[in-house]
Amino acid sequence: MVEKVFWDDPYLTHLEAEVRTVDADDVTLDRTLFYAFSGGQESDTGTIAGQPVLNARKTGPEIIYTLAKNHGLTPGQRVWIEIDWPRRYRLMRLHFACEITLELVYQAIPGIEKIGAHIAEDKARIDFQYAQNMSPLLDDLTQRITALIEQNRPIFSEYSDEDGERRFWRIDDFAQVPCGGTHLRKTGEIGQVTLKRKNPGKGKERIEITVDD
Numbered sequence: 001m002v003e004k005v006f007w008d009d010p011y012l013t014h015l016e017a018e019v020r021t022v023d024a025d026d027v028t029l030d031r032t033l034f035y036a037f038s039g040g041q042e043s044d045t046g047t048i049a050g051q052p053v054l055n056a057r058k059t060g061p062e063i064i065y066t067l068a069k070n071h072g073l074t075p076g077q078r079v080w081i082e083i084d085w086p087r088r089y090r091l092m093r094l095h096f097a098c099e100i101t102l103e104l105v106y107q108a109i110p111g112i113e114k115i116g117a118h119i120a121e122d123k124a125r126i127d128f129q130y131a132q133n134m135s136p137l138l139d140d141l142t143q144r145i146t147a148l149i150e151q152n153r154p155i156f157s158e159y160s161d162e163d164g165e166r167r168f169w170r171i172d173d174f175a176q177v178p179c180g181g182t183h184l185r186k187t188g189e190i191g192q193v194t195l196k197r198k199n200p201g202k203g204k205e206r207i208e209i210t211v212d213d
Helices: 085-108 135-151
Strands: 014-023 026-029 046-048 055-059 062-066 078-083 113-119 124-129 156-161 166-171 175-178 193-198 204-211
Touching (some): 078 085, 085 193
Antiparallel strands (some): 055 062
């Protein structure tokens, strides 16, 4: 099972690793910085041995990376891996803006059901099963999010079950939530958040989230 160094230090941008397996264009490593798409958060991008990672996917506890044909890597080879840090950091900021927004929605509307989420480099979104227009909530949500950001509260990210690779984030006196994403150290890093309501279909509501540059 690959050692997921992105959990130990999500701010680390480069790392030496060993190629464990090679199956045509797919490789696995003994340790990695590349987060693979999970929980709605998009995969990191970057390079392994100077070659762009075309795809990263989770298979159980393993992460498989697809490189271009004729990459030339062999099992046991030591390689330098590097992530696209500006992309990673923006994903981290949007991810946590999304997490805070979701928790505040749960507090405002007990029992509301989340039916989808996606965190990309330009924006995040959360979809809900909800029959009413959520626009009237957005001003209060934005004020509450802004307050948490301005307080620059510490964000703790730890294992709840290390063997099972189950993790959580916590802000004291706010929430503790199961999550295996990459997390910021403090809420102040999120920056200015803007919320926008959309209607993706009958009985559904969407909140889109952006952060400043």
